[in-house]
Amino acid sequence: MLSPSKGSRALLRHINQIMLQPSTASERLKKIVVQIAQTMVAEVCSVYISSPTGKLELIATEGLKENAIGKASLVIGEGLVGLIAKEAKPVAVDDAPNHPEFKFLPNIGEEPYKAFLGVPILRSGQTLGVLVIQNRVRQDYKEEDIEALEIIAHILSDLIINDPTISTDKVAAADPLMSRAMHLKGSVISTGIGIGQVVLHQQRVAVTKRIAEDIDYETTRLKAAVHDMRDSIDKVLERTERSLQGESAEIMQSIKMFAYDKGWYQRMNDAIQQGLTAEAAVEQVQSDARARLLRNPDAILADRLHDLEDLTNRMLRRLMGLPIDALYRTMPDNPVLVARHMGPAELLDYTGQNLAGVIVEDGSHSSHVAIVARALGIPSISQLPSVTDLVEDGDAIILDGQEGDVHIRPTEHIIQCYEEQFKNECLIREKYSKIAQEKALTKDGVSLRLMMNAGLLVDMGQLFSAGAEGVGLFRTEFQYMIAQHLPRIEDQVRNYATILDMAGEKPVVFRTLDIGGDKRLSYIPHPEEENPALGLRAIRLSLQAPAIFRKQIRSLLRAAGGRHLNLMFPMVSDISEFHDAKKLVEREFNYLTRRGHAMPRRIHYGVMLEVPSLLFVLDELCKEIDFLSIGSNDLMQFFFAIDRDNHAVSNLFDIISHAPLRALRSIVQACEKHNVNLSFCGEVGSDPVALLALMSIGIREISMSSRAIGRAKYIIQNTDISQIEQIVLPILSSSALKNDDLREKLSELLPENL
Ligand code: PEP
Ligand code: MG
Numbered sequence: 169m170l171s172p173s174k175g176s177r178a179l180l181r182h183i184n185q186i187m188l189q190p191s192t193a194s195e196r197l198k199k200i201v202v203q204i205a206q207t208m209v210a211e212v213c214s215v216y217i218s219s220p221t222g223k224l225e226l227i228a229t230e231g232l233k234e235n236a237i238g239k240a241s242l243v244i245g246e247g248l249v250g251l252i253a254k255e256a257k258p259v260a261v262d263d264a265p266n267h268p269e270f271k272f273l274p275n276i277g278e279e280p281y282k283a284f285l286g287v288p289i290l291r292s293g294q295t296l297g298v299l300v301i302q303n304r305v306r307q308d309y310k311e312e313d314i315e316a317l318e319i320i321a322h323i324l325s326d327l328i329i330n331d332p333t334i335s336t337d338k339v340a341a342a343d344p345l346m347s348r349a350m351h352l353k354g355s356v357i358s359t360g361i362g363i364g365q366v367v368l369h370q371q372r373v374a375v376t377k378r379i380a381e382d383i384d385y386e387t388t389r390l391k392a393a394v395h396d397m398r399d400s401i402d403k404v405l406e407r408t409e410r411s412l413q414g415e416s417a418e419i420m421q422s423i424k425m426f427a428y429d430k431g432w433y434q435r436m437n438d439a440i441q442q443g444l445t446a447e448a449a450v451e452q453v454q455s456d457a458r459a460r461l462l463r464n465p466d467a468i469l470a471d472r473l474h475d476l477e478d479l480t481n482r483m484l485r486r487l488m489g490l491p492i493d494a495l496y497r498t499m500p501d502n503p504v505l506v507a508r509h510m511g512p513a514e515l516l517d518y519t520g521q522n523l524a525g526v527i528v529e530d531g532s533h534s535s536h537v538a539i540v541a542r543a544l545g546i547p548s549i550s551q552l553p554s555v556t557d558l559v560e561d562g563d564a565i566i567l568d569g570q571e572g573d574v575h576i577r578p579t580e581h582i583i584q585c586y587e588e589q590f591k592n593e594c595l596i597r598e599k600y601s602k603i604a605q606e607k608a609l610t611k612d613g614v615s616l617r618l619m620m621n622a623g624l625l626v627d628m629g630q631l632f633s634a635g636a637e638g639v640g641l642f643r644t645e646f647q648y649m650i651a652q653h654l655p656r657i658e659d660q661v662r663n664y665a666t667i668l669d670m671a672g673e674k675p676v677v678f679r680t681l682d683i684g685g686d687k688r689l690s691y692i693p694h695p696e697e698e699n700p701a702l703g704l705r706a707i708r709l710s711l712q713a714p715a716i717f718r719k720q721i722r723s724l725l726r727a728a729g730g731r732h733l734n735l736m737f738p739m740v741s742d743i744s745e746f747h748d749a750k751k752l753v754e755r756e757f758n759y760l761t762r763r764g765h766a767m768p769r770r771i772h773y774g775v776m777l778e779v780p781s782l783l784f785v786l787d788e789l790c791k792e793i794d795f796l797s798i799g800s801n802d803l804m805q806f807f808f809a810i811d812r813d814n815h816a817v818s819n820l821f822d823i824i825s826h827a828p829l830r831a832l833r834s835i836v837q838a839c840e841k842h843n844v845n846l847s848f849c850g851e852v853g854s855d856p857v858a859l860l861a862l863m864s865i866g867i868r869e870i871s872m873s874s875r876a877i878g879r880a881k882y883i884i885q886n887t888d889i890s891q892i893e894q895i896v897l898p899i900l901s902s903s904a905l906k907n908d909d910l911r912e913k914l915s916e917l918l919p920e921n922l
Contacts, residue, residue: 247271293458362525364502600878640871664727706739729766800850
């Protein structure tokens with residue numbers, strides 16, 4: 169059929185001329201299908217495009233009946249055309265009517281044709297339509313024919329997307345440049361309302377020239393760009409293993425694997441030989457890979473695709489002479505970052521840009537980027553597949569981090585509603601920030617200590633402004649989780665010392681590593697477990713494989729040289745674990761002392777009470793420890809045997825009920841008896857009604873997110889503890905286990921306008 173490359177290049181040139189001529193889209197398409205049929209020696213050439221209703225409509229043909237245009241259609245998955253669209257893969261058959269997937273469409277004049285070759289028309293991995301050629305006599309279509317048709321389909325995707333007469337309603341669903349208002353629902357990873365303008369994390373590069381005028385020139389450009397790219401990646405990796413201009417070493421390593429992949433280079437080269445420019449070739453190879461993945465989702469391949477997309481973006485920027493580093497661009501006011509995928513280090517690179525929101529296509533509530541987004545207090549939403557294809561830089565966007573709603577190019581009415589809400593949020597925040605520095609003193613003169621939870625250096629900036637009396641829980645694992653490799657001792661020492669410096673006179677409770685379960689480190693192997701929440705995690709892991717733990721302890725001891733160190737062990741389920749952990753610390757203390765390091769003046773040892781077994785050895789435990797912290801998230805999960813992250817069950821229990829409040833009260837009493845400092849940590853501490861319940865049973869120290877402190881102070885200042893005690897304590901000691909009205913009764917005591 170088509171002589172490889174030469175014929176297809178000539179065809180592309182013809183198509184280019186047709187595209188440049190002034191005429192309507194349907195006239196152009198007609199000329200194009202005639203040209204394709206002629207050059208490829210086919211009797212039929214047809215274009216089908218997908219409509220938002222999921223149908224593939226015939227919109228141009230040479231060889232089939234003209235009056236079938238606009239009428240003949242197939243649903244995705246139906247017939248050979250539907251199969252191509254569904255699988256986003258070419259189909260070549262020499263006897264189509266006898267193919268099991270063939271679907272006969274009456275009145276389109278398809279009867280005489282046996283041979284069939286069809287390819288998907290793809291853009292950003294989405295199928296916009298199908299391009300087909302057919303012949304009367306059986307044919308064995310060659311690989312070159314398929315490639316040639318794919319290249320033409322790539323060019324056609326431009327025409328389909330950019331020509332409004334074709335694209336308005338027919339391909340609107342797949343059109344990445346659509347301009348209408350849209351409402352999407354995702355999953356909240358960090359709360360708050362964000363109103364602003366879209367900033368694509370990987371700014372899309374619009375390829376303007378697709379058809380090559382000089383193949384050799386394009387080949388040379390590609391070669392030079394790949395060479396440059398490899399060179400710059402090598403240099404970055406040589407210079408540093410750590411974060412540099414937004415490029416983390418791990419990401420760069422993965423990208424490097426692609427950059428040196430011969431298959432990738434070869435495929436781009438082939439596309440140029442077929443007549444594409446270097447840019448179009450880069451984009452086509454990426455679009456094919458994405459299409460394959462969208463049809464067969466796979467988590468590992470998805471990660472690889474992110475790398476390929478990153479590399480594609482860099483290649484396109486290089487080829488088009490644009491700056492590679494997105495961070496150098498000017499940011500609009502209130503930027504809302506929209507990313508297909510984003511690592512924690514990449515998000516941290518935007519610190520100081522006043523992000524109004526973050527949207528990522530993938531990423532769960534416990535993903536690393538979510539941890540950083542929450543630490544930075546940026547409203548963020550995830551689980552919005554393909555959102556990056558639906559927005560452009562500068563689009564107006566609103567994200568509602570209460571409900572998970574995202575409004576793209578919102579209407580005036582929606583903007584007004586959210587601006588109103590946003591204003592209210594700001595007023596409330598202002599009200600709380602005014603009392604942030606005041607005491608947490610109840611109306612009847614009882615003082616509470618409000619502490620803050622932290623996990624990253626960025627959190628520490630809130631310590632004073634939020635009005636926290638200290639850090640009640642520093643989740644040390646977060647720093648390990650966002651790192652690309654195990655942090656070196658020197659870096660850890662520096663980090664912990666900075667945290668202590670930033671806290672000044674205020675205390676910081678360092679909880680030792682709580683990894684395992686859902687908190688995994690990418691750079692160490694974790695065993696597959698049936699029940700990870702009950703598995704080898706936290707102090708169990710630290711004691712069984714102490715190499716990492718020991719380094720952490722050494723770092724903490726050195727960082728706290730000459731000062732107080734508060735050390736807390738997570739997930740202790742037996743006192744012996746506390747003994748073992750303490751012994752290990754003492755050994756490290758002696759080891760470092762022998763080596764001449766300055767050691768802490770005093771170490772306070774504490775346990776995080778997260779496992780109910782400790783409830784029955786409280787007296788013994790309290791004799792050994794300096795402080796106890798209730799890790800209510802896990803304690804309640806194990807107390808009720810309810811997975812804290814499973815939405816189907818996580819609301820089945822209420823901490824404001826007999827069993828947990830009685831258990832918590834027994835902890836308060838044991839700590840009072842043994843004069844052990846007690847604090848309460850966990851998400852429930854930020855629930856206003858739960859706060860009252862906790863106060864009523866004698867909890868006097870609570871560690872919570874810095875953002876919740878202002879409101880908690882406001883509630884405390886407006887509460888009479890004796891009044892809530894009178895309500896809660898009799899109910900707790902009564903044998904009529906009626907929980908229902910407890911929450912209701914306490915709610916009535918909350919101050920208004922929270
Ligand atoms: C807890 O379990 O309550 C707790 C504070 O620890 P984490 O949420 O980090 O598991
Ligand atoms: Mg916990």
